[in-house]
Amino acid sequence: MSNTFSVAIQRCTTYQADAVQAAVEQAVNLLGGMRAFVKPGGLVLIKPNLLFARPPEAAVTTHPAVVEAVARLALDCGGRVVIGDSPPLASAKRVAEMAGIADVARRWNLTVVDLNRPAPGHRRPPARTASAASPSLDRTVLEADVVINVPKLKAHQQMFLTCGVKNLFGCVKGRRKAYWHFKLRHGPDLFAEMLLALYERIASELTIVDAVIGMEGMGPGSGTPKPLGLILAGGDALAVDRAVTEILPVNWRDHYVIRAARQRGFPAAELESLHFPGLTPAEARVEAFQLPEIAPIGFSLTHLIKGLARSAAQRVKRIRAAEAASR
Numbered sequence: 001m002s003n004t005f006s007v008a009i010q011r012c013t014t015y016q017a018d019a020v021q022a023a024v025e026q027a028v029n030l031l032g033g034m035r036a037f038v039k040p041g042g043l044v045l046i047k048p049n050l051l052f053a054r055p056p057e058a059a060v061t062t063h064p065a066v067v068e069a070v071a072r073l074a075l076d077c078g079g080r081v082v083i084g085d086s087p088p089l090a091s092a093k094r095v096a097e098m099a100g101i102a103d104v105a106r107r108w109n110l111t112v113v114d115l116n117r118p119a120p121g122h123r124r125p126p127a128r129t130a131s132a133a134s135p136s137l138d139r140t141v142l143e144a145d146v147v148i149n150v151p152k153l154k155a156h157q158q159m160f161l162t163c164g165v166k167n168l169f170g171c172v173k174g175r176r177k178a179y180w181h182f183k184l185r186h187g188p189d190l191f192a193e194m195l196l197a198l199y200e201r202i203a204s205e206l207t208i209v210d211a212v213i214g215m216e217g218m219g220p221g222s223g224t225p226k227p228l229g230l231i232l233a234g235g236d237a238l239a240v241d242r243a244v245t246e247i248l249p250v251n252w253r254d255h256y257v258i259r260a261a262r263q264r265g266f267p268a269a270e271l272e273s274l275h276f277p278g279l280t281p282a283e284a285r286v287e288a289f290q291l292p293e294i295a296p297i298g299f300s301l302t303h304l305i306k307g308l309a310r311s312a313a314q315r316v317k318r319i320r321a322a323e324a325a326s327r
Contacts, residue, residue: 003267005239006031009247009279012212013229015056015065020231024069024208027233030277037205037235040078042145046070047115047204049152049167050085052221053098059215059225062152064100066210066231070150071108081108084140085170086115088177113140116173122201123147128264133183133190134197141171147204149237153244154215155223155292159188162220163244164207164237165199165257172198184297191297192260199237207237209244216290228286239268246271246281248289 008030012023028034038044048062056063067083074081083105087095092114096102105112115138123142126134141147151167159166169177184190209232217223230247234240238261245252252258261269268274 003273004275005234005236005268005273006275006277007232007234007240007243008277009243009281009284010231010233011229011279011284012231013227015063015212017065017068020063020065020212021069021072023231024066024233025073027208027231027278028073028206031206031233031235034073035077037148038074038077038079038146042079043143044074044079044081044146044148045140045144046074046081046083046148046150047167047170048083048085048101048150049154049162049170049210049220050087050092050095050099050101052087053090053095054221055098056100057225059152059154059213059223060221061095061099061101062150062210063212064104066208066212067101067150068104068107070148070208071104071110074146074148075108079146082111082113082140084113084115084138086138086173086177087170088175115140115171118173118176124201124203126197126200128266129193129197129200132193132197134194134201135172135176137171137198137201138173141202146206147202149204149207151207151209152214153209153211153228153232155217155219155290157218157220157292157295158297159191159195159257160255160292160294161241161244161248161250163209164234164240165195168198168202168204168237169195171202186297188256188294188297189260192256193264195257196238196260196264196266204237206233206235207240208233209240211244218292223292224290226289230284236268238266239274242269242271243274243276243281247284248286250289250291
């Protein structure tokens with residue numbers, strides 16, 4: 001693997017469709033174009049942030065204009081595109097409806113899938129995180145020829161920031177997320193190692209960040225929308241996260257994932273390993289960004305049990321509905 005990682009940064013100050021399409025395409029072209037990643041007939045999983053069922057203007061989820069721009073580029077290359085995530089409290093389809101992404105799926109005849117079918121295996125054997133605890137990935141993730149990670153740049157009360165690497169946690173079944181919060185409740189550094197293990201095993205081919213309007217303060221779901229005016233793209237999610245720490249007025253040492261990655265020797269966590277074919281971080285610099293107050297990682301045992309009970313009740317409801325439909 002090369003120890004030089006390109007991160008393309010482009011200005012984009014509006015979600016007007018043509019402007020977003022142009023910015024996403026320009027960023028991806030600086031990385032060699034979408035055809036460098038997507039081949040005709042290949043299964044392409046677009047993984048946005050579908051955290052909660054909120055409208056696009058709340059800045060909780062990846063904006064539909066960004067998802068649509070990415071989907072159009074992948075479809076132009078002949079890819080078989082699906083959109084998937086595993087929200088913690090609702091189905092991906094329900095969240096996609098509220099977030100405007102279901103409309104994108106209907107326009108382009110795409111399927112929104114719940115990443116709720118855990119299976120053994122990985123897309124790439126872990127090299128630096130083989131000893132780290134790591135949950136099972138979804139079957140669609142494992143079957144995808146290309147995973148395009150499309151996060152929203154947000155402050156995060158438990159992990160400082162959420163962007164490329166953290167967004168990959170959505171490749172884990174929604175209800176199992178609570179278990180991993182409980183299992184790794186003793187600190188964000190352990191949680192960061194788990195996220196790095198997912199990042200290594202998923203090995204997403206492309207990360208495209210919606211930073212047109214991000215979220216500051218008490219993110220990822222209760223913060224304040226923050227105009228940032230940027231689209232970022234890179235072939236390595238960790239490199240994109242490292243670039244973000246140079247764009248925002250933050251210290252990388254406070255970013256749990258970057259800190260853990262440097263300790264494990266990931267070259268993508270080193271600024272000297274990054275190449276910027278578009279704007280430099282200095283040119284894209286954001287002067288003000290409200291950081292979150294850090295809260296504990298862990299969920300209580302009661303929270304975990306309630307989550308498992310809800311999951312079981314929903315499973316029984318689906319089975320009964322299927323039985324009724326077959327009568």
